Amino acid sequence: MTRKSEDAGRSTIRDVAARAGVSASTVSRVLGGVYPVSAATRTRVLRAVREMDYVADARAKAIAGAGTPTLAFVLEDITGPSFAHMAQGVEREAARLGHLCLVCSTDGDVRHELEFIEMMRAQRAAAVILVGGTADTPEYRERTRRIADSLASAGSRLVLCGRPPLGPGAPVTVIEYDNEGGAYALVAHVLTQGHRRVLFLGGRPDHTTAQGRERGYLAAHRARGLDPDPELLLHGDFTRDSGHRLMRQALERGLEFTAVVAATDMVAAGALTALHEAGLDVPGDVSLAGYDDIPFARDLHPALTTVHVPYEELGRLAVRTALGHTADTADEHLLLGTHVVVRGSVAAVGD
Amino acid sequence: MTRKSEDAGRSTIRDVAARAGVSASTVSRVLGGVYPVSAATRTRVLRAVREMDYVADARAKAIAGAGTPTLAFVLEDITGPSFAHMAQGVEREAARLGHLCLVCSTDGDVRHELEFIEMMRAQRAAAVILVGGTADTPEYRERTRRIADSLASAGSRLVLCGRPPLGPGAPVTVIEYDNEGGAYALVAHVLTQGHRRVLFLGGRPDHTTAQGRERGYLAAHRARGLDPDPELLLHGDFTRDSGHRLMRQALERGLEFTAVVAATDMVAAGALTALHEAGLDVPGDVSLAGYDDIPFARDLHPALTTVHVPYEELGRLAVRTALGHTADTADEHLLLGTHVVVRGSVAAVGD
């Protein structure tokens, strides 16, 4: 057994110092950077470091004031394609800037979200990024605002990514994309094709993202002087299964419609399968549109007309603005644009 | 300005102690747990903690020997559906066990992977989980083995999740699923339907996952005394675009085949679109199968026959076994089973 030198990773800066025959401060200086150290000493120290396979403890560094800050993001479900793209944006930008990322999924449970944020505060994360929409209730706003204050006073910052602001005065950075505008444009496109009964497969009624898209759906109708049948406004969640179930129920109940707009591409995918199962042709018998422009949208048959959202960019921006600001920066709000991607799933009515 | 008490987050345990009129040790004891503290003192301390919104610095705790260990996972691309599910498994299990997760994507770049692992070592992560296959070269094995030793000697552990072992003696935990077996079963199913010229849309030739699936493809043929035409074995990567491109090229080159087996569902999705674009019917003109059973597979048209892989379970297991073992546990190797999911995209030949 070569225990002596093989007890590598456990070694401290003092062990390295001892082996190099210098003091701990000198090792720190050699590793740290700019302080003048003679070439001979530097060489000895570096050799010791290499031989012992020494890596400074990042946590000790952090506590001593050196060390790169960590940043954290909290999301509902990493397997959702749009979440995943935001996460990718966050992670890439953080990596580019040399920061580490902590990640937590909450499964949509507010209690988990709270716990995690507390942990992030304990970790002294430079910023906490909340990714994706949520149920918007008064309690939620009050709670989140308290968290924002708490983080701000600890020198950190809360970032809401794809989630609306909390109202004026909260120390929060918000990077959103235009749910309502995107849905408006999409539904306008569908109406332009002559459709008049457009089924909307929405999300949970209290979910901010779902609400925005629903508002767009309604606004597009009103702008043309139309008043959509309330029966055509269905609620579920953002999963593929929800789309499948809602669509099947709609067909069973004999609802009449010539087009379907789904709150997400996932929902649209499930709906599409339900339509196929019912023997209906898309877009021959009924048109279909989604929202998010996930990569898969092109591979549905027919390829899905949808709304493109710059998810990765959203994540990147969140990181950049979060790190660019200090505790007492005013609240900030960026709204990214979206655009309709026309593919084959929406046809003119009666074609 | 109520600066006095609002300078919350920045407060240390000594500040809290001062406000409660006790020593830092006492605060630590109240918060920490089991040491006997009188009810009166405890109350005073807890009130001070609440008033100051104090949270102990997790990094300081960690360095002092208390504190929950962190664990880290490194993957190629969080937006890949199968990676995302593994990530979800890792994250959920870690959360259940009260651990925090660091996450890094490498974009398939080995240099990034190395950098990140070094960072994880600096963070003194309890375990580093490498998620997903990789290019398997001698250098890779040697390098990874060095990393494994390095982590082991630092009291941490390397876990390979969905990636093959490094050879005997490396201090590594491996949780794999049976790529070859799954592909074998899938291709056997296709051959049973009477297909004899089966196009294989593979991944990168040096990628471990791709290799396993390719071996299964070959083995299934040989088991029936068949010798697949080498022309039918194509290489790309695991993306949707790769599947699309490969399929289109195959059609342009006039390759003859009655079925297509794709290395992943993503590849299959791209291939399906290319087949549709060429005016071919699936499974009428050509059968198609994928691998991974991502949620979307059901919503392709026709629904995709594929191989189900317990990705989330894989991630959970990785965490559990990683944390269950100490530095000098022998290397360990778990192989999870897979099974074929028959949907509509493979039909009997000549039907």
Add this chain to the structure above:
DNA sequence: CTCCGAACGGGAACCGGTTGCCGTCATGTT
């Protein structure tokens, strides 16, 4: 009314780093 032990709380050392301050030594000037 002592004496003893348990319950409680404080001081100080320690975890593994960084950094301000100061002493030493070798050099370059005059």
Add this chain to the structure above:
DNA sequence: AACATGACGGCAACCGGTTCCCGTTCGGAG
């Protein structure tokens, strides 16, 4: 040859916690 000067490197304090060890104080038993 004496002196100023700057390059190096060590000591010790500090970051924010935990925990060992020891001194008080208080209660009950003898």
